[in-house]
Amino acid sequence: MDKQRWQTLMHNLAGQPSLDTYQQLVCAYSEPHRYYHTATHIDACLVHLDRVKALAQAPAILEMALWFHDAVYQTQSNHNEQDSADWAVHFLQNAGAAVNVSHQVHHLIMATATHTTHDHPDTAWMVDIDLAILGQNTQTFADFETQIRKEYAWVPIAEYCQRRSQIFETFVQRPHLYQTAYFQERYEAMARSNLQTAIRRLQAGALVC
Structure with missing residues (x-):
């Protein structure tokens, strides 16, 4: 989570650096219960964004949504995306960003709750980047699965395996895992392979427990 990058983004959207909020985000993504939803995840999202930035309609707004989309992350909460989106809106309004900017950021963050596209033109990029x-x-996928399990260590293993398997099955049943041609061409086949392998492992784990 590069400070200079944050300052450049804030200059483009609101004309001020807002370093206090930058530090708050760094602290949030450094919380000890996080293993995957950390600054490393945000940095990876920004790398993917940089590769498709020229194709996005509003790349600065998309980037701001990525910075905030997991800012609030509690594994026993059902409204992390809502809380993260609300924080982003509150911050942007106080920073003097245009109203439409805060509304669009909120919309993009909320898209990551279901990972489905809506009416915003950059929603597909937001969802695909988060699912990259x-x-x-x-x-890398195996490490991701290990990290997520650590975040949900409080869930009994049999229950975890069952729920995680169900989530992955909903993904593989979709006609396309990714919404954009860019991500489909580069990651669709590998994603389906990873998910199928994970489903088999999770189902076997649930049966054993």
Whole structure:
């Protein structure tokens, strides 16, 4: 989470650096109960954004949504996305950003709650970037799964395996895991392979427990 990058983004959207909020975000993504939803995840999202920035309608707004989309993350909460989106809106309004900017950021963050597209033109990019981890190499995906399990260590293993398997099955049943041609061409096949492997492992784990 590069400070200079944050300052450049804030200059583009509101004309001020807002370093206090930058530090708050760094602290949020450094919380000890996080293993995957950390600054590393945000940095990875920004790398993916940089590769498609020229294709986005409002790249600065999309980037701001990525910075905030997991800012609030409690594994026993059902409204992390809502809380993260609300924080982003409150911050942007106080920072003097245009009203439409805060509304669009809120909309983009909320899209990550269901990982489905809506009416905003950059929603597909937001969702695909957040799900890019599914299409990475086998080891990276395995590390991701280990990190998520650590975040949900409080859930009994049999219950965890069952729920995680169900989530992955909803993804593989979709006609496309990714919404954009860019992500489909690069990550769709690997993502489906990773998910199928994970489903088999999770189902076997649930049966054993």
